Amino acid sequence: MSAVPARLLLGVLGGYALASAAAVFAAAILPLPRPQAVLAATLGSFALFVAVIVTAFAVSAIGRFALLLAGAIVLLGGAGLALAGL
Numbered sequence: 001m002s003a004v005p006a007r008l009l010l011g012v013l014g015g016y017a018l019a020s021a022a023a024v025f026a027a028a029i030l031p032l033p034r035p036q037a038v039l040a041a042t043l044g045s046f047a048l049f050v051a052v053i054v055t056a057f058a059v060s061a062i063g064r065f066a067l068l069l070a071g072a073i074v075l076l077g078g079a080g081l082a083l084a085g086l
Contacts, residue, residue: 014069015050019046022044023041024077024081026040
């Protein structure tokens with residue numbers, strides 16, 4: 001697979017997964033009523049999604065970025081689910 005499709009796939013799919021995990025985590029820790037916490041976390045996750053896509057094209061070592069992204073997804077996702085009680 002060439003570099004551009006690999007970076008696009010990593011940016012879009014990895015960005016979506018990280019944004020979802022971050023939204024769950026942020027919604028669980030924000031000191032707001034549940035609906036407002038979910039809304040604020042979701043809005044913030046859109047910025048994170050775009051940042052991951054841009055970073056996927058900006059880094060020189062795509063393999064290292066993929067490992068870093070996978071680790072962040074696992075940590076945030078696990079912590080978010082644990083804090084949410086799931």
